[in-house]
Amino acid sequence: MNKALKRFINVVVIVVILYFIFALSKGGDKISPKGKVLLIGIDAMDYKATAKLMAEGKLPNFKKLAETGAFLKLETSNPPESPVAWTSISTGTNPGKHNMFDFIIRDPQTYLPELSITSQKGFGGSYASLIRATPFWELTSKAGIPTSVIRWPATFPPEKVNGNLFSGLGVPDIKGFLSGYAFYTEEDIDKQKVIHVTKEGSSIHTNVLGPKVRKFSKIEDVKEGMDIEITDEYSAILTIDGREYQLDREKWSDWVKVKFDAGFLRSVHGMFKAYLISTEPFQMYITTVQIDPTNPIVDISSPKGYAKELADELGLYYTLGMPEETDGYVNGFLDEKAFLSQVYEIEKEREAMFWKEFNEFKEKETGVLAFAFDSSDRLQHLFWDNKVLTNISDEIVMNEVLTGYYMRKDELLGKIMKEVGNDTMVLIFSDHGFSSFERAVNINTWLSQNGFMKLNTVIKQGVEDSLFEYVIWDETKAYSVGFSSIYINLEGREKHGTVSIDDKEAVENEIIEKLENLTDPKTGRKVINKVYRRGDIYSGDSLENAPDLIIGFNPGYRMEWQSAIGGFTRNAILDNTKKWQGDHLIDPTFVPGVLFSNKQINQDSASLVDIAPTVLNFLNISMPEQIDGKPLLK
Amino acid sequence: MANLKDLESKSIFILREVKKRFKNPVVLWSIGKDSTTLLYLCRKAFYDEIPFKVLHIDTETEYEETYEFRDRIAKEWKLDLVVGKSEEKFKEKTCTSRKTEILKKEIEKHKFDAVIVGIRRDENSIRGMERYFSPRDREFRWNVTKEEKNEAGIGSAQDAELSGWDIYATEFKDSNHVRIHPLLHWTELDIWQYIKKENIPVVNLYFAKDGKRFRSIGCKCCSSPVKSRADTIDKIIKEIDKDRNSERQGRDTEKEYNMQKLRSLGYM
Numbered sequence: 001m002n003k004a005l006k007r008f009i010n011v012v013v014i015v016v017i018l019y020f021i022f023a024l025s026k027g028g029d030k031i032s033p034k035g036k037v038l039l040i041g042i043d044a045m046d047y048k049a050t051a052k053l054m055a056e057g058k059l060p061n062f063k064k065l066a067e068t069g070a071f072l073k074l075e076t077s078n079p080p081e082s083p084v085a086w087t088s089i090s091t092g093t094n095p096g097k098h099n100m101f102d103f104i105i106r107d108p109q110t111y112l113p114e115l116s117i118t119s120q121k122g123f124g125g126s127y128a129s130l131i132r133a134t135p136f137w138e139l140t141s142k143a144g145i146p147t148s149v150i151r152w153p154a155t156f157p158p159e160k161v162n163g164n165l166f167s168g169l170g171v172p173d174i175k176g177f178l179s180g181y182a183f184y185t186e187e188d189i190d191k192q193k194v195i196h197v198t199k200e201g202s203s204i205h206t207n208v209l210g211p212k213v214r215k216f217s218k219i220e221d222v223k224e225g226m227d228i229e230i231t232d233e234y235s236a237i238l239t240i241d242g243r244e245y246q247l248d249r250e251k252w253s254d255w256v257k258v259k260f261d262a263g264f265l266r267s268v269h270g271m272f273k274a275y276l277i278s279t280e281p282f283q284m285y286i287t288t289v290q291i292d293p294t295n296p297i298v299d300i301s302s303p304k305g306y307a308k309e310l311a312d313e314l315g316l317y318y319t320l321g322m323p324e325e326t327d328g329y330v331n332g333f334l335d336e337k338a339f340l341s342q343v344y345e346i347e348k349e350r351e352a353m354f355w356k357e358f359n360e361f362k363e364k365e366t367g368v369l370a371f372a373f374d375s376s377d378r379l380q381h382l383f384w385d386n387k388v389l390t391n392i393s394d395e396i397v398m399n400e401v402l403t404g405y406y407m408r409k410d411e412l413l414g415k416i417m418k419e420v421g422n423d424t425m426v427l428i429f430s431d432h433g434f435s436s437f438e439r440a441v442n443i444n445t446w447l448s449q450n451g452f453m454k455l456n457t458v459i460k461q462g463v464e465d466s467l468f469e470y471v472i473w474d475e476t477k478a479y480s481v482g483f484s485s486i487y488i489n490l491e492g493r494e495k496h497g498t499v500s501i502d503d504k505e506a507v508e509n510e511i512i513e514k515l516e517n518l519t520d521p522k523t524g525r526k527v528i529n530k531v532y533r534r535g536d537i538y539s540g541d542s543l544e545n546a547p548d549l550i551i552g553f554n555p556g557y558r559m560e561w562q563s564a565i566g567g568f569t570r571n572a573i574l575d576n577t578k579k580w581q582g583d584h585l586i587d588p589t590f591v592p593g594v595l596f597s598n599k600q601i602n603q604d605s606a607s608l609v610d611i612a613p614t615v616l617n618f619l620n621i622s623m624p625e626q627i628d629g630k631p632l633l634k
Numbered sequence: 635m636a637n638l639k640d641l642e643s644k645s646i647f648i649l650r651e652v653k654k655r656f657k658n659p660v661v662l663w664s665i666g667k668d669s670t671t672l673l674y675l676c677r678k679a680f681y682d683e684i685p686f687k688v689l690h691i692d693t694e695t696e697y698e699e700t701y702e703f704r705d706r707i708a709k710e711w712k713l714d715l716v717v718g719k720s721e722e723k724f725k726e727k728t729c730t731s732r733k734t735e736i737l738k739k740e741i742e743k744h745k746f747d748a749v750i751v752g753i754r755r756d757e758n759s760i761r762g763m764e765r766y767f768s769p770r771d772r773e774f775r776w777n778v779t780k781e782e783k784n785e786a787g788i789g790s791a792q793d794a795e796l797s798g799w800d801i802y803a804t805e806f807k808d809s810n811h812v813r814i815h816p817l818l819h820w821t822e823l824d825i826w827q828y829i830k831k832e833n834i835p836v837v838n839l840y841f842a843k844d845g846k847r848f849r850s851i852g853c854k855c856c857s858s859p860v861k862s863r864a865d866t867i868d869k870i871i872k873e874i875d876k877d878r879n880s881e882r883q884g885r886d887t888e889k890e891y892n893m894q895k896l897r898s899l900g901y902m
Contacts, residue, residue: 103899103901104896104899112892113896114892114896115895115896115899118895122756122888123756123759123888123891124755124756124757124758124759125755126755173898175759176759176895177894177895177898178895178898178899178900179898179899179900180894180898211758211759212758212759212891213757213758213759214756214757214758219759219888219890219891261730262758263730263757264664264691264730264733264734265662265733265734265737265751265753265813266753266757266758268758322900326900327898327900327902330900330902467889467892467893483901561901561902564901565893565896565897578902580900580901580902
C-alpha cells in the first residue's frame with residue numbers, strides 16, 4: 001500500500017469516527033423526538049366501580065375512550081400502597097429495584113418506624129428520596145423532551161426535569177409533618193389538637209402553632225398570636241400580623257398568611273384556611289398550616305420558583321402532599337359538608353393547575369405531561385360503604401359522593417379529549433382500586449400471642465403509641481412495621497437479632513403457615529389471602545431493604561393502625577369503628593386499578609410497570625435495562 | 635458523635651468558597667458560642683486573618699459581659715468589626731424586627747453580597763432542606779430565581795447542592811445577597827466539644843454562677859438563664875450529653891416528635 005493511499009484511509013477512518021462521535025453526542029434519542037404523551041393518574045380509581053358506572057351511562061367520556069381506544073384492568077403493586085404503586089408506574093420496576101416497600105419502614109438498628117415518603121434523618125435532618133430506580137421523566141428530560149410532572153405521589157424532595165415538577169404526596173407542612181389541624185373552642189375538651197380559648201366580650205386572643213424548634217432538651221412549637229373579633233352570630237374577623245380576614249359561619253376562609261418568628265433570621269412562612277363552625281360557643285377549625293408557595297421554607301417544586309409562579313397566576317393553593325383534612329373529619333371536628341367543600345376546593349385548584357400546564361403542553365411538538373389527582377383516594381377511604389364481611393352480594397354500590405367524583409373526572413376527560421390531537425398518546429390510570437375496611441388486624445399482637453415476639457408487659461386495652469417500647473428484642477423472632485410488612489429479627493442485620501440466617505426460612509415458614517390459616521373468630525373467615533416471601537415477588541439491588549414477608553389481607557381486613565407503628569392491642573383482631581371505612585391495603589389481586597388509552601391495546605390486562613416502558617417506547621427512547629414491564633402499544 | 639475534624643473541614647471548605655465567589659461578604663457575630671466558633675473557623679480557614687467584615691447587630695440591651703467579651707476578642711483577633719445599631723424610629727419595635735432592620739440597613743450601606751450566619755440544622759424541624767448557600771431578596775425572602783437552563787433545558791446540576799461532593803450553587807440571579815450557613819451540619823454538642831478541643835474563648839455567661847447559667851446568649855429581653863451547676867466546659871458537655879440521652883429526653887421530645895410525625899400520615 002502506498003503512502004498516499006494509507007493517508008487517505010486514515011482520513012476516511014477519522015472522518016467516520018468523528019461522524020459517529022458527533023451523532024452519538026447528539027444522542028440517538030435527541031434527534032427530533034416526535035409525539036406527545038399525556039398521563040393522568042387518578043389515585044385509587046377502582047376497576048369494578050368504573051366499569052359499573054360506565055355501564056350505567058354515568059361516565060360517557062370514559063366509555064367513549066374505552067370504545068375507541070382501550071380500557072383494561074391494571075394489575076397493582078404488592079403491596080398496593082400509593083408510594084409503592086406510583087413509583088412502580090414512574091420507574092417501570094418492581095419494589096426490589098425502586099426501594100419503596102411500604103408507607104412506613106424501619107431502621108433495623110433502632111427498630112423505630114419512619115415514613116418512607118418524607119424521609120428525614122432525625123429532627124431537622126435533611127430530606128432525601130429513598131427511590132433508587134430511574135423515573136421515566138428523567139429519561140424523557142435527558143432526551144430533550146419537555147417534561148412536566150405535577151403532584152405525582154412520592155416525588156418529595158423535588159427533582160429536576162426538563163420542565164416543571166411540583167411534588168405530591170410527601171410534601172410536609174411547616175412542622176415537617178404530613179398533616180395537623182387545630183380546633184379552637186371555648187368548651188373543655190381534653191384532646192390533642194384542641195386549643196381552649198376564652199372570650200372577653202366579643203374578642204378572643206389565641207395562637208397558631210408553627211414549626212417545631214429545639215429549645216435545649218425540649219422541642220417546642222413556635223407560636224404566632226391571632227385575634228378574633230366576633231362581629232355577629234354568623235361572622236367574625238380574624239387578625240394576624242396586622243392583616244384582617246373575614247370569617248363566615250360554615251365557610252372556608254381565604255388563605256390566612258402567617259409568619260412564624262423562629263428566632264433572628266429564622267422566619268418560617270405558612271398559610272392556612274379557617275372554618276368558623278359556631279360563634280356561641282366559639283368553635284373554629286383551621287387546616288394544617290401549609291408551606292407558603294410564595295416563600296417556601298423547603299423546595300416543593302423544581303425549578304424552585306415554579307411554586308410561586310403557580311401562586312402568582314392561580315392564587316394561593318394547598319401545597320401539602322395530602323391536603324384533604326381527613327383527620328379532622330375522622331375525629332369529628334369537621335362535618336361532612338365542611339370536609340367535602342374543602343375537597344372540592346382542592347379539586348378545583350388541581351384542575352386549574354392542570355389546564356395551565358396542559359395549555360402549554362398542547363402547543364408543543366413533543367412533550368410529556370404527567371399529572372396526578374388524588375382526592376379520589378381520600379374520598380373513597382371515607383365514603384366507600386360497600387361492606388364485604390356483612391354483605392354477601394358481589395355487586396358494589398356507589399353512593400352519591402363517590403359517583404359525583406367519578407362523574408366530575410368524566411367531565412374533565414371530555415374537555416381534555418376535545419383538545420388532544422392524534423399525535424398524543426393519552427393514558428389515564430389509577431395506582432390501585434378500593435375495598436372495605438371492617439376488621440383491623442394487629443399483627444404485632446398476633447406475633448406476641450403466637451410466640452414470635454416477647455413483651456415485658458401484659459397488653460391492656462388502650463396501649464398506644466408505644467413504638468415497640470414493650471418488646472424484649474433478645475427474645476423476639478419477628479416484628480411488623482407498616483401496613484403489610486413483617487421483618488425477621490435477623491442476626492447481623494437487626495441490632496438485637498436472634499434468628500440466624502440458617503433458621504430464617506424455617507421461622508418464615510412457620511409464620512406463613514399460621515397466618516394463612518388465621519381465622520377471624522367473629523366472622524369465621526380467613527383473614528389473610530396469602531403471605532408473600534420477598535424473594536418470590538421482588539428482585540433487584542434494593543431487595544435487601546425489603547420486608548421479609550408481605551401480608552396480603554383478604555377484603556374487609558386491614559393492618560390495625562397501632563400495629564403499623566409498633567403498638568399493640570389486647571385482641572389481635574378488632575372492629576374498625578372509625579369513619580375511615582374503605583381501604584386498599586390488602587392483597588393486590590383484590591384491588592386492581594384501571595388503564596384507559598386513546599390508542600388501542602390488544603391485551604385484556606396490564607400491569608403498573610408497563611406504563612413507563614409504554615411512554616418511552618412511544619417517544620422512541622431506548623429502554624433502560626432496569627425496566628420490568630413491557631410496552632403496551634406494539 | 636460526628637467527627638469534629640470532618641465538621642471543621644466542611645465548614646472551612648464552604649468559607650473558602652465564599653471568599654472565592656463573593657466580593658464583599660460579612661460574618662454575623664452575635665457574640666454567642668456558635669458565631670464565635672464560626673469566627674474561629676474563619677480564622678483557621680484564612681490563617682488567622684479574617685478577610686471579611688464582622689457585623690455585630692447591637693440591640694443595645696445586651697449583657698455587660700457580652701460587650702466586654704466582644705471588645706476583647708475584636709482586639710485579640712484583629713476583627714474588622716462593624717457594630718450596627720437601631721435607628722431611633724425602630725427603637726419601639728420588638729428586638730427581632732429591630733435586628734432585621736439593622737441587618738437590612740448595614741447590607742445596604744456596605745453593599746454586602748454575602749451574609750455568613752451560624753445557624754444549625756438541629757434547631758428547627760423544617761430546616762432539613764435549608765441550604766449552605768441560600769439566596770435572599772431585599773425583603774429577606776428565600777424565593778429567588780436561580781436556575782439558568784442549559785441547552786438540554788435542564789438547570790445546572792449544582793442547584794442540587796450536592797454537599798457530599800462539595801458542590802454548591804453560588805451564583806444566583808436577582809438576589810440581593812446570599813445567606814451562607816457554614817455550621818448547618820453541627821449540633822449543639824458538636825459545638826461545645828469543638829470549643830473544648832480548640833480552646834475557643836466564650837463569654838463567661840455560659841458558665842454557671844449561683845446555680846444558673848445561660849444556654850444561649852442574646853439581648854436581655856430574650857434570654858434568661860437556666861438552672862445548672864455546669865461551671866466548666868467539661869460539665870457543660872456532660873450536661874448537654876446527658877440531656878440528649880436521658881430517658882426523659884428520648885421519650886418526651888424526639889420520640890414524641892417522631893410519634894406525631896408518624897400519626898400525621900393519617901390512615902387511621
